[in-house]
Amino acid sequence: MGFLKLIFQLVLVTIIIVSVVAVYFSSQKKQFSTVDLNSYVENDITGTGPAASLSKVKPVTEQEIIDLITATSGPVTVSGVHHSLGGQITYEHSLFLDLSDFDEVLEFDTEKKLITVQSGISWSQIQQVIDPHNLSIKIMQDHNDYTVGGSLSVNAHGRYVSDGSIINSVKSIRIVLPNGQIYDASPDQNSALFYGAIGGFGGVGVIVQATLELVDNIPLERSIKTLSFNEFNNYFKGNVLNDDSVVLHQAILYPPNFESLLNISWKKTDKPLTDDRRLQENLDEPWWESLLLTLRAKSTLLHRFQKNLFDPYLYGEEAVVTRNLETSSSLRHAGFIASDDSTMAMQEYLIPVNRFEIFVFNLRDIFSRHKADIFKILISYLPQDHGGLLAGSTAHVYTFKIIYLQGKNQQSHDQVESWTNELVRASTESNGVHILPYYVHDSTQQLYNAYPSSGKFFELKKNVDPNDRFRNLFWEQHHQAVYAGAQRQLNVPVNSFDQE
Numbered sequence: 001m002g003f004l005k006l007i008f009q010l011v012l013v014t015i016i017i018v019s020v021v022a023v024y025f026s027s028q029k030k031q032f033s034t035v036d037l038n039s040y041v042e043n044d045i046t047g048t049g050p051a052a053s054l055s056k057v058k059p060v061t062e063q064e065i066i067d068l069i070t071a072t073s074g075p076v077t078v079s080g081v082h083h084s085l086g087g088q089i090t091y092e093h094s095l096f097l098d099l100s101d102f103d104e105v106l107e108f109d110t111e112k113k114l115i116t117v118q119s120g121i122s123w124s125q126i127q128q129v130i131d132p133h134n135l136s137i138k139i140m141q142d143h144n145d146y147t148v149g150g151s152l153s154v155n156a157h158g159r160y161v162s163d164g165s166i167i168n169s170v171k172s173i174r175i176v177l178p179n180g181q182i183y184d185a186s187p188d189q190n191s192a193l194f195y196g197a198i199g200g201f202g203g204v205g206v207i208v209q210a211t212l213e214l215v216d217n218i219p220l221e222r223s224i225k226t227l228s229f230n231e232f233n234n235y236f237k238g239n240v241l242n243d244d245s246v247v248l249h250q251a252i253l254y255p256p257n258f259e260s261l262l263n264i265s266w267k268k269t270d271k272p273l274t275d276d277r278r279l280q281e282n283l284d285e286p287w288w289e290s291l292l293l294t295l296r297a298k299s300t301l302l303h304r305f306q307k308n309l310f311d312p313y314l315y316g317e318e319a320v321v322t323r324n325l326e327t328s329s330s331l332r333h334a335g336f337i338a339s340d341d342s343t344m345a346m347q348e349y350l351i352p353v354n355r356f357e358i359f360v361f362n363l364r365d366i367f368s369r370h371k372a373d374i375f376k377i378l379i380s381y382l383p384q385d386h387g388g389l390l391a392g393s394t395a396h397v398y399t400f401k402i403i404y405l406q407g408k409n410q411q412s413h414d415q416v417e418s419w420t421n422e423l424v425r426a427s428t429e430s431n432g433v434h435i436l437p438y439y440v441h442d443s444t445q446q447l448y449n450a451y452p453s454s455g456k457f458f459e460l461k462k463n464v465d466p467n468d469r470f471r472n473l474f475w476e477q478h479h480q481a482v483y484a485g486a487q488r489q490l491n492v493p494v495n496s497f498d499q500e
Protein backbone atom coordinates (compact mmCIF):
# COMPACT_ATOMS: atom_id res chain seq x y z
CA MET A 1 0.00 0.00 0.00
CA GLY A 2 2.87 2.31 1.00
CA PHE A 3 4.59 1.50 -2.34
CA LEU A 4 1.40 2.34 -4.33
CA LYS A 5 1.05 5.63 -2.43
CA LEU A 6 4.65 6.50 -3.35
CA ILE A 7 3.96 5.73 -7.05
CA PHE A 8 0.80 7.86 -6.89
CA GLN A 9 2.70 10.76 -5.33
CA LEU A 10 5.46 10.47 -7.95
CA VAL A 11 2.90 10.52 -10.79
CA LEU A 12 1.20 13.54 -9.20
CA VAL A 13 4.47 15.44 -8.81
CA THR A 14 5.42 14.59 -12.43
CA ILE A 15 2.05 15.87 -13.70
CA ILE A 16 2.46 19.09 -11.74
CA ILE A 17 6.03 19.64 -13.03
CA VAL A 18 5.01 18.89 -16.66
CA SER A 19 2.02 21.27 -16.34
CA VAL A 20 4.15 24.06 -14.89
CA VAL A 21 6.78 23.61 -17.63
CA ALA A 22 4.06 23.51 -20.33
CA VAL A 23 2.41 26.66 -19.00
CA TYR A 24 5.80 28.39 -18.81
CA PHE A 25 6.72 27.51 -22.40
CA SER A 26 3.31 28.35 -23.81
CA SER A 27 3.50 31.74 -22.11
CA GLN A 28 6.93 32.25 -23.73
CA LYS A 29 5.50 31.59 -27.20
CA LYS A 30 4.76 34.83 -28.95
CA GLN A 31 1.12 35.62 -29.57
CA PHE A 32 -0.46 38.75 -30.81
CA SER A 33 -1.97 40.89 -28.13
CA THR A 34 -4.71 43.50 -28.26
CA VAL A 35 -4.39 46.51 -26.00
CA ASP A 36 -7.49 48.33 -24.71
CA LEU A 37 -9.55 47.87 -27.82
CA ASN A 38 -10.99 51.17 -29.07
CA SER A 39 -9.67 53.20 -26.19
CA TYR A 40 -5.92 53.28 -26.58
CA VAL A 41 -4.47 56.76 -27.05
CA GLU A 42 -1.37 56.73 -29.18
CA ASN A 43 1.24 59.43 -29.81
CA ASP A 44 4.78 59.79 -31.09
CA ILE A 45 7.79 59.55 -28.79
CA THR A 46 7.91 63.25 -28.02
CA GLY A 47 4.25 63.32 -26.94
CA THR A 48 3.73 66.57 -28.90
CA GLY A 49 2.18 65.08 -32.03
CA PRO A 50 -1.52 64.72 -32.66
CA ALA A 51 -2.83 61.76 -30.61
CA ALA A 52 -5.64 59.41 -31.56
CA SER A 53 -7.82 56.83 -29.86
CA LEU A 54 -7.59 53.55 -31.64
CA SER A 55 -7.58 49.75 -31.44
CA LYS A 56 -4.00 48.73 -30.91
CA VAL A 57 -2.91 45.24 -31.95
CA LYS A 58 0.59 43.75 -31.86
CA PRO A 59 0.73 41.01 -34.50
CA VAL A 60 3.64 38.56 -34.56
CA THR A 61 3.04 36.62 -37.77
CA GLU A 62 2.38 37.56 -41.38
CA GLN A 63 -0.88 35.59 -41.31
CA GLU A 64 -2.12 37.55 -38.29
CA ILE A 65 -1.47 40.78 -40.18
CA ILE A 66 -3.46 39.51 -43.18
CA ASP A 67 -6.30 38.26 -40.95
CA LEU A 68 -6.48 41.54 -39.07
CA ILE A 69 -6.63 43.59 -42.27
CA THR A 70 -9.19 41.40 -44.00
CA ALA A 71 -11.40 40.97 -40.92
CA THR A 72 -12.13 44.70 -40.82
CA SER A 73 -13.12 47.29 -43.39
CA GLY A 74 -12.18 50.52 -41.57
CA PRO A 75 -8.98 52.56 -41.50
CA VAL A 76 -5.65 50.90 -40.72
CA THR A 77 -2.52 52.61 -39.34
CA VAL A 78 0.88 50.95 -39.17
CA SER A 79 3.71 51.73 -36.77
CA GLY A 80 7.20 50.73 -35.76
CA VAL A 81 8.52 52.52 -32.67
CA HIS A 82 6.86 55.94 -33.16
CA HIS A 83 9.86 58.14 -34.00
CA SER A 84 8.15 59.90 -36.87
CA LEU A 85 6.73 63.11 -35.47
CA GLY A 86 3.44 64.69 -36.43
CA GLY A 87 0.75 62.07 -36.98
CA GLN A 88 2.34 59.66 -39.48
CA ILE A 89 1.40 56.78 -37.19
CA THR A 90 -1.99 57.86 -35.88
CA TYR A 91 -5.54 58.05 -37.12
CA GLU A 92 -8.69 58.34 -35.03
CA HIS A 93 -10.64 55.05 -34.54
CA SER A 94 -8.28 53.06 -36.73
CA LEU A 95 -7.00 49.54 -36.39
CA PHE A 96 -3.47 50.33 -35.19
CA LEU A 97 -0.92 47.66 -36.16
CA ASP A 98 2.01 48.03 -33.78
CA LEU A 99 4.72 45.89 -35.38
CA SER A 100 7.32 46.21 -32.64
CA ASP A 101 6.92 42.52 -31.66
CA PHE A 102 7.05 41.35 -35.29
CA ASP A 103 10.81 41.09 -35.06
CA GLU A 104 12.31 37.79 -36.18
CA VAL A 105 15.39 37.25 -38.36
CA LEU A 106 14.14 34.94 -41.14
CA GLU A 107 17.36 34.28 -43.09
CA PHE A 108 20.96 35.34 -42.64
CA ASP A 109 23.50 34.51 -45.35
CA THR A 110 27.00 35.47 -44.23
CA GLU A 111 28.52 34.52 -47.61
CA LYS A 112 26.19 36.66 -49.69
CA LYS A 113 26.05 39.30 -46.91
CA LEU A 114 22.26 39.42 -46.91
CA ILE A 115 19.74 39.34 -44.09
CA THR A 116 15.97 38.82 -44.35
CA VAL A 117 13.93 40.12 -41.42
CA GLN A 118 10.39 40.73 -40.28
CA SER A 119 9.74 44.44 -40.52
CA GLY A 120 9.25 45.25 -36.82
CA ILE A 121 12.86 44.33 -35.94
CA SER A 122 15.08 47.24 -34.86
CA TRP A 123 18.57 48.03 -36.15
CA SER A 124 19.84 47.32 -32.67
CA GLN A 125 18.43 43.76 -32.76
CA ILE A 126 20.00 43.19 -36.20
CA GLN A 127 23.37 44.45 -34.96
CA GLN A 128 23.30 41.90 -32.12
CA VAL A 129 22.87 39.11 -34.70
CA ILE A 130 25.37 40.22 -37.35
CA ASP A 131 28.17 41.66 -35.24
CA PRO A 132 29.57 38.23 -34.17
CA HIS A 133 30.00 37.53 -37.94
CA ASN A 134 31.84 40.82 -38.40
CA LEU A 135 29.15 42.21 -40.67
CA SER A 136 27.53 45.62 -40.53
CA ILE A 137 24.29 47.28 -41.69
CA LYS A 138 24.93 49.03 -45.02
CA ILE A 139 22.61 52.03 -44.52
CA MET A 140 20.64 53.11 -41.44
CA GLN A 141 19.92 56.34 -39.55
CA ASP A 142 22.34 58.02 -37.11
CA HIS A 143 20.94 55.88 -34.26
CA ASN A 144 19.83 52.29 -33.96
CA ASP A 145 16.45 52.56 -32.19
CA TYR A 146 14.20 52.46 -35.28
CA THR A 147 12.43 49.50 -36.89
CA VAL A 148 13.27 48.32 -40.39
CA GLY A 149 9.64 48.86 -41.51
CA GLY A 150 9.53 52.42 -40.12
CA SER A 151 12.92 53.20 -41.68
CA LEU A 152 11.96 51.83 -45.11
CA SER A 153 8.63 53.63 -45.01
CA VAL A 154 10.37 57.00 -44.62
CA ASN A 155 13.33 56.00 -46.86
CA ALA A 156 15.70 57.03 -44.08
CA HIS A 157 19.34 58.06 -44.45
CA GLY A 158 22.35 58.36 -42.21
CA ARG A 159 25.93 59.62 -42.31
CA TYR A 160 27.18 57.46 -45.20
CA VAL A 161 28.98 59.70 -47.69
CA SER A 162 28.51 57.62 -50.83
CA ASP A 163 25.62 55.23 -50.20
CA GLY A 164 22.59 57.54 -50.16
CA SER A 165 19.20 56.63 -48.74
CA ILE A 166 18.18 53.28 -47.33
CA ILE A 167 16.43 52.21 -50.55
CA ASN A 168 19.93 51.62 -51.99
CA SER A 169 20.51 48.76 -49.55
CA VAL A 170 17.20 46.92 -50.07
CA LYS A 171 17.27 43.80 -52.28
CA SER A 172 13.55 43.14 -51.96
CA ILE A 173 10.52 43.61 -49.77
CA ARG A 174 7.34 41.65 -49.16
CA ILE A 175 4.17 43.64 -48.73
CA VAL A 176 0.57 42.95 -47.69
CA LEU A 177 -1.81 45.18 -49.63
CA PRO A 178 -5.09 46.56 -48.24
CA ASN A 179 -7.02 43.67 -49.86
CA GLY A 180 -4.87 41.16 -47.94
CA GLN A 181 -2.87 39.99 -50.97
CA ILE A 182 0.88 39.53 -50.61
CA TYR A 183 3.45 40.65 -53.16
CA ASP A 184 7.20 40.43 -53.38
CA ALA A 185 8.72 43.60 -54.78
CA SER A 186 12.18 44.68 -55.89
CA PRO A 187 13.64 47.02 -58.52
CA ASP A 188 12.98 44.21 -61.07
CA GLN A 189 9.72 42.73 -59.80
CA ASN A 190 6.59 44.78 -59.05
CA SER A 191 8.86 47.80 -59.11
CA ALA A 192 6.00 50.32 -58.71
CA LEU A 193 5.23 48.76 -55.33
CA PHE A 194 8.91 48.72 -54.38
CA TYR A 195 9.42 52.41 -55.19
CA GLY A 196 6.07 53.40 -53.70
CA ALA A 197 6.10 51.45 -50.42
CA ILE A 198 9.68 52.48 -49.62
CA GLY A 199 9.16 56.09 -48.59
CA GLY A 200 5.37 55.53 -48.64
CA PHE A 201 4.61 56.34 -44.95
CA GLY A 202 2.37 53.32 -44.49
CA GLY A 203 0.01 54.46 -47.25
CA VAL A 204 0.35 51.51 -49.63
CA GLY A 205 0.22 48.46 -47.34
CA VAL A 206 2.19 46.71 -44.63
CA ILE A 207 5.81 45.93 -45.45
CA VAL A 208 6.14 42.59 -43.70
CA GLN A 209 9.59 41.49 -44.76
CA ALA A 210 12.79 42.98 -46.15
CA THR A 211 16.03 41.56 -47.49
CA LEU A 212 18.88 43.96 -46.79
CA GLU A 213 22.48 44.13 -47.94
CA LEU A 214 25.22 43.99 -45.32
CA VAL A 215 28.86 45.09 -45.54
CA ASP A 216 32.07 44.26 -43.69
CA ASN A 217 32.46 45.58 -40.18
CA ILE A 218 35.72 47.41 -40.93
CA PRO A 219 37.80 49.59 -38.57
CA LEU A 220 37.30 53.34 -38.97
CA GLU A 221 39.47 56.20 -37.78
CA ARG A 222 37.97 59.52 -36.70
CA SER A 223 39.39 62.89 -37.68
CA ILE A 224 38.05 66.38 -36.97
CA LYS A 225 38.47 69.87 -38.36
CA THR A 226 37.01 73.16 -37.13
CA LEU A 227 35.74 75.34 -39.97
CA SER A 228 33.91 78.59 -40.45
CA PHE A 229 30.61 78.21 -42.30
CA ASN A 230 31.94 79.78 -45.49
CA GLU A 231 34.91 77.36 -45.61
CA PHE A 232 32.75 74.27 -45.22
CA ASN A 233 31.59 73.64 -48.79
CA ASN A 234 35.08 73.71 -50.32
CA TYR A 235 36.52 71.66 -47.48
CA PHE A 236 33.79 69.04 -47.85
CA LYS A 237 34.27 68.70 -51.61
CA GLY A 238 38.06 68.46 -51.41
CA ASN A 239 38.53 66.41 -48.26
CA VAL A 240 35.40 64.31 -47.82
CA LEU A 241 33.54 63.79 -51.09
CA ASN A 242 36.69 63.25 -53.14
CA ASP A 243 38.33 60.97 -50.60
CA ASP A 244 37.20 57.36 -51.17
CA SER A 245 38.40 56.31 -47.75
CA VAL A 246 35.78 58.42 -45.92
CA VAL A 247 32.84 56.19 -44.94
CA LEU A 248 30.90 58.28 -42.42
CA HIS A 249 30.69 62.04 -42.20
CA GLN A 250 28.81 64.60 -40.13
CA ALA A 251 29.41 68.23 -39.25
CA ILE A 252 28.01 70.04 -36.22
CA LEU A 253 26.84 73.61 -36.86
CA TYR A 254 26.73 75.47 -33.55
CA PRO A 255 24.13 77.86 -32.19
CA PRO A 256 23.63 80.63 -31.34
CA ASN A 257 25.61 82.23 -34.19
CA PHE A 258 25.75 79.30 -36.63
CA GLU A 259 29.09 80.52 -37.86
CA SER A 260 31.41 77.63 -37.12
CA LEU A 261 31.29 73.90 -37.66
CA LEU A 262 33.10 70.87 -36.36
CA ASN A 263 33.65 68.50 -39.27
CA ILE A 264 33.86 64.83 -38.21
CA SER A 265 34.96 62.18 -40.73
CA TRP A 266 35.42 58.43 -40.23
CA LYS A 267 37.93 56.87 -42.65
CA LYS A 268 38.85 53.28 -43.45
CA THR A 269 42.11 52.35 -41.70
CA ASP A 270 44.47 49.47 -40.96
CA LYS A 271 45.45 50.90 -37.58
CA PRO A 272 44.75 48.89 -34.42
CA LEU A 273 41.54 49.64 -32.52
CA THR A 274 41.73 52.13 -29.67
CA ASP A 275 38.45 50.79 -28.24
CA ASP A 276 37.76 47.08 -28.49
CA ARG A 277 34.07 47.15 -27.50
CA ARG A 278 31.87 45.48 -30.13
CA LEU A 279 28.62 47.46 -29.70
CA GLN A 280 27.63 50.43 -27.57
CA GLU A 281 25.63 49.67 -24.48
CA ASN A 282 22.42 51.58 -24.64
CA LEU A 283 22.18 52.77 -21.09
CA ASP A 284 19.52 55.17 -19.88
CA GLU A 285 20.98 58.62 -19.57
CA PRO A 286 21.62 59.89 -16.03
CA TRP A 287 19.21 62.57 -14.71
CA TRP A 288 21.83 65.30 -14.82
CA GLU A 289 22.37 64.72 -18.54
CA SER A 290 18.80 65.80 -19.40
CA LEU A 291 19.23 68.84 -17.19
CA LEU A 292 22.49 69.74 -18.90
CA LEU A 293 20.94 69.28 -22.33
CA THR A 294 17.99 71.50 -21.47
CA LEU A 295 20.32 74.16 -20.14
CA ARG A 296 22.55 73.80 -23.18
CA ALA A 297 19.65 74.49 -25.57
CA LYS A 298 18.85 77.67 -23.64
CA SER A 299 22.24 78.98 -22.58
CA THR A 300 24.64 80.84 -24.84
CA LEU A 301 27.43 80.20 -22.36
CA LEU A 302 26.91 76.44 -22.47
CA HIS A 303 26.76 76.54 -26.29
CA ARG A 304 30.17 78.20 -26.24
CA PHE A 305 31.46 75.63 -23.75
CA GLN A 306 30.27 72.82 -25.99
CA LYS A 307 31.69 74.34 -29.18
CA ASN A 308 35.06 75.46 -27.81
CA LEU A 309 35.89 72.90 -25.15
CA PHE A 310 33.58 69.93 -24.80
CA ASP A 311 33.21 68.75 -28.43
CA PRO A 312 36.82 69.38 -29.53
CA TYR A 313 37.93 67.39 -26.46
CA LEU A 314 35.31 64.63 -26.97
CA TYR A 315 35.84 64.16 -30.71
CA GLY A 316 39.50 65.21 -30.83
CA GLU A 317 40.77 62.18 -28.95
CA GLU A 318 42.34 59.52 -31.14
CA ALA A 319 39.67 56.96 -32.02
CA VAL A 320 39.89 53.82 -34.15
CA VAL A 321 36.75 51.71 -33.73
CA THR A 322 34.69 49.22 -35.68
CA ARG A 323 31.91 50.46 -37.94
CA ASN A 324 29.40 48.65 -35.69
CA LEU A 325 30.64 50.35 -32.54
CA GLU A 326 30.30 53.79 -34.15
CA THR A 327 26.80 53.08 -35.55
CA SER A 328 25.30 51.37 -32.49
CA SER A 329 24.38 54.41 -30.45
CA SER A 330 20.75 54.80 -29.40
CA LEU A 331 18.87 58.09 -29.15
CA ARG A 332 18.69 57.84 -25.37
CA HIS A 333 22.41 57.25 -25.32
CA ALA A 334 22.77 60.36 -27.47
CA GLY A 335 20.76 62.34 -24.93
CA PHE A 336 17.31 62.48 -26.56
CA ILE A 337 14.94 63.68 -23.86
CA ALA A 338 11.18 63.97 -23.47
CA SER A 339 9.77 65.00 -20.09
CA ASP A 340 6.24 66.00 -19.05
CA ASP A 341 6.99 69.67 -19.76
CA SER A 342 9.32 69.69 -22.73
CA THR A 343 10.94 67.52 -25.35
CA MET A 344 13.79 67.55 -27.80
CA ALA A 345 12.50 67.33 -31.34
CA MET A 346 13.90 67.36 -34.82
CA GLN A 347 13.21 68.69 -38.29
CA GLU A 348 15.21 68.05 -41.39
CA TYR A 349 15.83 69.94 -44.62
CA LEU A 350 17.67 68.80 -47.76
CA ILE A 351 19.49 71.71 -49.37
CA PRO A 352 21.43 71.55 -52.68
CA VAL A 353 25.15 71.73 -51.95
CA ASN A 354 25.59 74.99 -53.85
CA ARG A 355 22.95 76.69 -51.64
CA PHE A 356 24.64 75.80 -48.33
CA GLU A 357 25.78 79.29 -47.39
CA ILE A 358 22.58 81.10 -48.28
CA PHE A 359 20.50 78.61 -46.29
CA VAL A 360 22.76 78.99 -43.24
CA PHE A 361 22.49 82.74 -43.59
CA ASN A 362 18.68 82.51 -43.67
CA LEU A 363 18.31 80.06 -40.79
CA ARG A 364 20.57 82.18 -38.61
CA ASP A 365 18.28 85.16 -39.17
CA ILE A 366 15.10 83.11 -38.57
CA PHE A 367 16.32 81.46 -35.36
CA SER A 368 17.62 84.72 -33.95
CA ARG A 369 14.36 86.62 -34.62
CA HIS A 370 12.24 83.83 -33.10
CA LYS A 371 14.61 83.17 -30.18
CA ALA A 372 14.39 79.48 -31.05
CA ASP A 373 15.88 76.98 -28.55
CA ILE A 374 18.20 75.21 -30.98
CA PHE A 375 20.43 72.58 -29.47
CA LYS A 376 22.54 71.89 -32.55
CA ILE A 377 22.35 71.31 -36.30
CA LEU A 378 23.87 68.16 -37.81
CA ILE A 379 24.93 68.24 -41.44
CA SER A 380 25.57 65.25 -43.69
CA TYR A 381 25.59 64.66 -47.42
CA LEU A 382 23.16 62.74 -49.63
CA PRO A 383 23.73 61.97 -53.31
CA GLN A 384 20.83 62.12 -55.74
CA ASP A 385 18.12 59.54 -55.03
CA HIS A 386 16.84 57.51 -57.97
CA GLY A 387 13.55 55.69 -58.15
CA GLY A 388 11.73 56.39 -54.85
CA LEU A 389 8.40 58.06 -55.66
CA LEU A 390 8.66 60.26 -52.58
CA ALA A 391 12.42 60.73 -52.85
CA GLY A 392 13.49 64.02 -51.33
CA SER A 393 17.01 64.27 -52.71
CA THR A 394 16.50 64.99 -56.37
CA ALA A 395 19.95 66.63 -56.40
CA HIS A 396 23.19 66.37 -54.41
CA VAL A 397 22.19 67.81 -51.07
CA TYR A 398 23.32 68.52 -47.54
CA THR A 399 20.91 67.22 -44.93
CA PHE A 400 20.30 69.73 -42.14
CA LYS A 401 19.04 67.93 -39.02
CA ILE A 402 17.81 70.67 -36.70
CA ILE A 403 17.58 69.50 -33.11
CA TYR A 404 15.65 71.80 -30.82
CA LEU A 405 13.86 72.01 -27.52
CA GLN A 406 10.10 72.45 -27.45
CA GLY A 407 7.85 73.07 -24.46
CA LYS A 408 4.63 71.06 -24.29
CA ASN A 409 2.39 74.12 -24.21
CA GLN A 410 0.52 76.16 -26.80
CA GLN A 411 2.93 79.09 -26.69
CA SER A 412 5.92 76.92 -27.46
CA HIS A 413 3.98 75.04 -30.13
CA ASP A 414 3.05 78.33 -31.83
CA GLN A 415 6.62 79.59 -31.62
CA VAL A 416 7.96 76.43 -33.30
CA GLU A 417 5.23 76.58 -35.92
CA SER A 418 6.07 80.15 -36.88
CA TRP A 419 9.82 79.57 -37.30
CA THR A 420 9.09 76.29 -39.11
CA ASN A 421 6.91 78.07 -41.66
CA GLU A 422 9.70 80.53 -42.36
CA LEU A 423 12.29 77.79 -42.58
CA VAL A 424 10.18 75.79 -45.06
CA ARG A 425 9.91 78.92 -47.22
CA ALA A 426 13.67 79.51 -46.95
CA SER A 427 14.41 75.93 -47.97
CA THR A 428 12.03 76.18 -50.95
CA GLU A 429 13.72 79.41 -52.03
CA SER A 430 17.03 77.51 -51.94
CA ASN A 431 15.50 74.73 -54.12
CA GLY A 432 15.57 72.46 -51.07
CA VAL A 433 12.88 70.38 -49.40
CA HIS A 434 11.70 69.74 -45.86
CA ILE A 435 11.61 66.02 -45.28
CA LEU A 436 8.42 64.31 -44.31
CA PRO A 437 8.69 62.21 -41.12
CA TYR A 438 8.45 65.27 -38.92
CA TYR A 439 5.69 67.94 -38.98
CA VAL A 440 2.37 67.91 -40.79
CA HIS A 441 2.24 71.34 -42.33
CA ASP A 442 2.38 71.36 -46.07
CA SER A 443 -0.41 71.66 -48.56
CA THR A 444 -0.73 69.11 -51.35
CA GLN A 445 0.57 71.77 -53.75
CA GLN A 446 3.70 72.22 -51.59
CA LEU A 447 4.14 68.45 -51.55
CA TYR A 448 3.93 68.31 -55.36
CA ASN A 449 6.42 71.16 -55.64
CA ALA A 450 8.93 69.56 -53.28
CA TYR A 451 8.43 65.94 -54.40
CA PRO A 452 7.98 65.86 -58.16
CA SER A 453 6.93 62.17 -58.26
CA SER A 454 4.31 62.45 -55.52
CA GLY A 455 1.56 62.40 -58.17
CA LYS A 456 2.75 58.94 -59.24
CA PHE A 457 2.63 57.85 -55.63
CA PHE A 458 -0.97 59.09 -55.30
CA GLU A 459 -1.97 57.15 -58.42
CA LEU A 460 -0.37 53.99 -57.02
CA LYS A 461 -2.15 54.46 -53.71
CA LYS A 462 -5.50 54.94 -55.40
CA ASN A 463 -5.00 51.72 -57.35
CA VAL A 464 -3.93 49.49 -54.48
CA ASP A 465 -6.04 51.14 -51.79
CA PRO A 466 -9.23 52.33 -53.56
CA ASN A 467 -11.11 52.77 -50.28
CA ASP A 468 -8.30 54.71 -48.57
CA ARG A 469 -7.96 52.25 -45.71
CA PHE A 470 -4.25 52.78 -45.02
CA ARG A 471 -4.41 56.13 -43.37
CA ASN A 472 -2.65 58.37 -40.96
CA LEU A 473 -2.89 62.07 -40.22
CA PHE A 474 -0.11 62.81 -42.69
CA TRP A 475 -1.94 61.15 -45.61
CA GLU A 476 -5.27 62.50 -44.46
CA GLN A 477 -4.42 66.02 -45.57
CA HIS A 478 -3.72 64.81 -49.13
CA HIS A 479 -6.80 62.60 -49.34
CA GLN A 480 -8.64 64.92 -51.72
CA ALA A 481 -5.76 64.99 -54.15
CA VAL A 482 -5.51 61.21 -54.22
CA TYR A 483 -9.15 60.25 -54.29
CA ALA A 484 -10.83 63.19 -55.98
CA GLY A 485 -8.55 62.69 -58.97
CA ALA A 486 -6.88 66.09 -58.77
CA GLN A 487 -3.73 64.63 -60.29
CA ARG A 488 -3.96 62.75 -63.57
CA GLN A 489 -0.65 62.89 -65.39
CA LEU A 490 0.44 59.40 -64.47
CA ASN A 491 1.46 56.15 -65.91
CA VAL A 492 2.34 53.56 -63.30
CA PRO A 493 1.85 49.89 -64.25
CA VAL A 494 0.06 49.04 -61.04
CA ASN A 495 -2.30 46.43 -62.45
CA SER A 496 0.39 44.03 -63.52
CA PHE A 497 1.92 42.84 -60.26
CA ASP A 498 3.37 39.34 -60.33
CA GLN A 499 1.64 37.82 -57.36
CA GLU A 500 3.70 35.17 -55.56
Ligand SMILES: Cc1cc2nc3c(=O)[nH]c(=O)nc-3n(C[C@H](O)[C@H](O)[C@H](O)COP(=O)(O)OP(=O)(O)OC[C@H]3O[C@@H](n4cnc5c(N)ncnc54)[C@H](O)[C@@H]3O)c2cc1C
Pocket residue numbers: 077078079080081082083084085088089099119120141142143146147148149150151153154155156157158200201202203205206207208331336345346437472
Ligand atom coordinates in the same frame (compact mmCIF):
# COMPACT_ATOMS: atom_id res chain seq x y z
C1 LIG B 1 15.39 62.33 -32.74
C2 LIG B 1 15.17 61.74 -34.09
C3 LIG B 1 16.27 61.49 -34.90
C4 LIG B 1 16.09 61.00 -36.19
N1 LIG B 1 17.20 60.80 -36.98
C5 LIG B 1 17.01 60.40 -38.27
C6 LIG B 1 18.13 60.20 -39.14
O1 LIG B 1 19.28 60.32 -38.74
N2 LIG B 1 17.88 59.86 -40.43
C7 LIG B 1 16.60 59.68 -40.89
O2 LIG B 1 16.42 59.37 -42.08
N3 LIG B 1 15.55 59.81 -40.08
C8 LIG B 1 15.72 60.18 -38.79
N4 LIG B 1 14.64 60.31 -37.98
C9 LIG B 1 13.32 59.95 -38.51
C10 LIG B 1 13.14 58.43 -38.40
O3 LIG B 1 14.01 57.78 -39.28
C11 LIG B 1 11.75 58.04 -38.82
O4 LIG B 1 10.85 58.68 -37.99
C12 LIG B 1 11.52 56.51 -38.81
O5 LIG B 1 10.29 56.26 -39.41
C13 LIG B 1 11.49 55.97 -37.42
O6 LIG B 1 11.21 54.58 -37.42
P1 LIG B 1 10.04 54.02 -36.51
O7 LIG B 1 10.25 52.56 -36.40
O8 LIG B 1 9.93 54.81 -35.27
O9 LIG B 1 8.77 54.31 -37.47
P2 LIG B 1 7.35 54.91 -37.06
O10 LIG B 1 7.51 56.32 -36.66
O11 LIG B 1 6.66 54.03 -36.11
O12 LIG B 1 6.62 54.86 -38.49
C14 LIG B 1 7.07 55.72 -39.52
C15 LIG B 1 6.19 55.61 -40.76
O13 LIG B 1 6.35 54.32 -41.33
C16 LIG B 1 5.10 53.63 -41.43
N5 LIG B 1 5.41 52.23 -41.12
C17 LIG B 1 6.06 51.74 -40.03
N6 LIG B 1 6.24 50.41 -40.17
C18 LIG B 1 5.70 50.06 -41.36
C19 LIG B 1 5.59 48.83 -42.06
N7 LIG B 1 6.09 47.69 -41.59
N8 LIG B 1 4.95 48.83 -43.27
C20 LIG B 1 4.44 49.98 -43.80
N9 LIG B 1 4.54 51.18 -43.17
C21 LIG B 1 5.17 51.22 -41.98
C22 LIG B 1 4.20 54.32 -40.43
O14 LIG B 1 2.84 54.22 -40.84
C23 LIG B 1 4.69 55.75 -40.47
O15 LIG B 1 4.09 56.45 -41.54
C24 LIG B 1 14.79 60.74 -36.68
C25 LIG B 1 13.67 60.94 -35.84
C26 LIG B 1 13.86 61.44 -34.55
C27 LIG B 1 12.66 61.67 -33.68
